[in-house]
Amino acid sequence: MGIINILDPSTANKIAAGEIIERPVSVVKELMENSLDAKADYIEIEIIEGGLSLIRVMDNGQGMDSEDAQIAFLRYATSKISVLEDLFKLSTFGFRGEALASIAAVSQIVLTTCNNSSNIGIKLKLAAGEIENKESVASLQGTTIEIRNLFFNTPGRRKFITNRSYEAGLITELVSKYSLGYPGVRFRLTSNKEVVFDTSGLDSVESRLEEIYGQELAGKFVNIATKELKPKINVEAWLALPNYNRNTKNQQTFFINGRLIKSKELNKVLDETYHTLIPKGRFAVALIKLEIPATELDVNIHPTKLQVKINNLDTILNSMVDLFKPKLWNTSFKDNNPLVKEKSYSKEEKHNKIKETENNFFLEETPVVYHQEILSLKKSGSNEESNAIFNYPDTKEVTPAIEKAIFVTSEDFKNEEHEVSQDMPEVKKRIDLKPLAQLNNCFILAQDKKGLYIIDQHTCHERILFEKFFKGENKKDISSENLLIPLSLTLTGQQEGILLKNIILLKELGFVVEHFGPRSFVLRAIPAGLKLKDRENFFMDLLEVLSESTRITSAKIRENIITMASCKGAVKANQKLTLPEMQYLIDELNNVDNPHACPHGRPIIYHLSMEELYKIFGRGEYRGD
Template sequence: MSKIKKLSINEAKKIAAGEVVERPSNIVKELVENSIDAGSKNISIYIQDGGKKLIRVVDDGFGMSEEDAKLCFEHHATSKITKVDDLDKIYTYGFRGEALSTISSISKIALITKEEDVQFGIKLLLEDGQIISEEKVSASRGTDIKVENIFYNVPARQKFLKKSETEWRNISQLFQSYCFAYKNIHFKLFNDDNIIFNCPTVKNIKERIVQVWNLSLSESCIKIEDENQKYNFSIEGYISNHQVHQFNRNRIYLFVNNRWIKNIELSRSLLKGYQNVLPSGRFPVAVILIKVDPKNVDINVHPRKEEVRLLHSYQIEQALQLSVKVALERNLSKQLNKNVKISGAKILPFEQSLQLYAETDFGQDYDNLITPARQSDFSRDTLIRVEQPFAAEFNLSNNLNKLEIEELFGSRISSRESSSEQLNVSKKESRFKFLGQVKKTYLLMESEEGLLVVDQHAAHESVLFDLFTKRFDTVSTVKLVFPHIINLQESELDTVIEYLPILKKYGIESERLGAAQLVITATPVHLKDASLDDLLSQVVSWINEFENLDNKDLESELSKKLCAQMACKASIKAGDDVSELQVDQLMKDLYNVENRFTCPHGRPTFWTLSTNEIEKKFKRDYKS
């Protein structure tokens, strides 16, 4: 008896559905793109339970005849192409004829559609890809399609759907992409019977930014444009200026021929244009539309059509990078009333570096570079031994000084004499000899092995992070005299609202205020001077980053991130003077930290130059 069996068509469709439909947003994508291809001027999208319970798309496009309405659910049935050569000149979204067939195989569908010149429309009900009911109904021109209970008949796929908030967030981001790509269409988005977005037609992208995001962000955006006749492409759009940035890439939208795409090379080119403009780990806001000849782009890369291949990709990437750089320079020059050039750091060739070494004047004064070990300019020390539990509250200034740490940890040094005694004891016990500071940022230490260079901020950050994660059971908070109101997108607020108890545990007391506002009433003392808007944006990005974890692991990761943020704000900074006592205590504390080699953000805390390596540099050989 044969072991190999041919699957039925319906079972094959269910298995293959994962290539087209992975989550509810994929269904929304296919249905909205069908509406756009049908010439719709008004498109309304209704979502329930993150799209898992219901996805409904209503448009006023051309509609379908009774025959086409039945045929559209057949596999590889399409009105967009007739042969593969048509892909060279295709302007529509769909062309494979797989989407409706696949969607109907894993959900329950109700379709009502009507053409303009007919009296009645047609209503079809489908289950498991089969039409179970059809009737003529009164209807307006266009199409109304409902998709319910996705993956109801494929439990193995249904259990991998994310939380409703996560699925809704993906749908919301997808919706925004269509608003940017099609200014001449009136889009509406409803979530659980509440209208979230109402975006009438506009004249330009900047007006869409106001509708989809907000006026303030729109005013911070600058226009970019470029055209290349040789390679037949053009670039236009809006990018944020040097003062606006995000903690993730969620507001970077790249389009090729109005198709929202994911392209690593183009994203990298955009970020290169911002080189030396944005802080590390921050991302711009961008809506960029690239127009190319359809013959020079391959959209048939993946069934979901989210990736494309460009024939002249290098030229487009270089043009995008230059357009961004020029736009930023022009904007800065206008603000400063003088010409500004943005340039990256250049790496000298080896021969030039040798020449530079030969021309170096070793007789010049380097006192401004290396500061000898001396008592701090502060009236109070900034670092002492941390031994005892936290106190209830303390006053945090820009620099965490001795008195404030004493109040925090209940440890006191009564006089300069006691400091001197501790210094004498610490000198005997210390494994390192403090030589001085470089640029008031790096500590030079002599050890038995050679020279140790320590990043004072990263080292102290590592010490405090270790302390916070182990002993931060109760947090001292500062009540805000004037509560701080933060404006978020409703999807962002829905994301963070579930984790407000965790934030409260770490001293950030807040509550919801309206549909898209969060009011902060208290903050931990360590974050008193931090930007609360930036902090909440970071929290949203962290939650999105760890959304695949279960609640316990997500809470653990979120706690680590908050501890890292507090350690960063509370630690000594680059540019701070430190005393020999403070350095000695810092090195002892760092030596006791489990992960002493890097700070919480992954930067190294120190590096060593062995005596042997130093001797090699000076071509010394004491053995001969």
């Protein structure tokens, strides 16, 4: 007897549904796209418990008659195509006839629809894909479809969806992105009876961008008006100014012929456009809309139709870069870019100005007195001063004040001048180094009797902070420091879901956040001693890190957060340090468990022994004198 079985229709439908309907947001996507295909200009979505208990989508589109409504839930039933050739001239989202059948196979459905002005429609009730009841009802033109108890008959799938707030956040994110693609359509979303997103009165892309991203990005987008790249191929874009960036590509939104897609090629277009304008590892916030003839597309390559193939793609991409780059680069963002403001200072003003460091590493900067040779260059009028890469602090003239450092409490400093505490605990293999100078504002040069040490100031401080924070977290000894002015945050739907999912974890790590309304939160406290210049960007990046950590353990999530906080809070490259500040970092490095590498694995210290130096300069054998 053979071992190959033909699956019964019920089992086959449930398996097929798993490929298309992965989670509640998949259902909302399919139903919302049906509403757009029906030419609706008002779409209302209601969800309960993240969509698991209820998803209701109501529109004022064309609706269906009784006959179409009854066959709409059959697999491969579609009004979009009739022959294979129709695939290459599609102007709609759907075409396979699988979505409604897949949804019906794993849920209980109530459909009410009417396609005429007689206000008489049809109401159907289905369970597991089978029609249980049908009746004529009074109805306005359009369609209302209720999906109840999603995955009720596939408990294996349902048990993996554990966080309702996260699912609601994904749905909010999806609806907000579609609202950008269709500014002429009003979208309204309620979650657990609370309105979380509504575009009423927001009839432009710009107004919706502001609603989604908040005041931080209001008016900070460069709009590239519709431009023909090639015959019948048009593009329109909204590119955020370079200093408003994120650490993932989640806020890069692409539409092709009104279809929301994911595209690594378009990600690369933005990378090239913003090249040198934003730091490596940071990504632009952008919206791109492309209109391409259907004959040049293949949309039938992905189960959820999130990817497409485009004919002659390279030519289109190159044309986009050529269009975007000069527009972005030539846009004046003087009021938003601190680098532009800095240029207004004279050279003398810059030299005398007390600078605010990137992360406010010290409360105030200690004056630096340069070595006499460099000062003499300035007096003689030589322009060689600008090429000097060594800073030689004079120990007799440098103010001895050491300011309060990140994650260091006031008890670490003894007297009124805040001199470095001398009672640091001794550790094995302690190296007593004397700082000599700073190389290129990036490296600390130090010495002892054994030779020269080159220390990366950023990785050094990053390791110090990481171990302080990590040990504090293990001891559950992380305290919060209230912000003098609480920080208001406007989040995207996905960010809101991520935050609600991890809000207890963040509180344990010292971040106190309060819910202030739909997608609105207030950051009231941060870990004690964490000094950050741009707290809002840091917190947004923190949420992005959490969004990438959905399938790892809570311990790993904690480590990722601590690593990020250490990196963001550490002194940066190109940041000038005084001699006492260098000495402080060296002393603190003696107290860490791993003084050799930062949490990312980059080296901290490089040693050139006296033996090597003697050999390099041909001074014979070093005898340790």
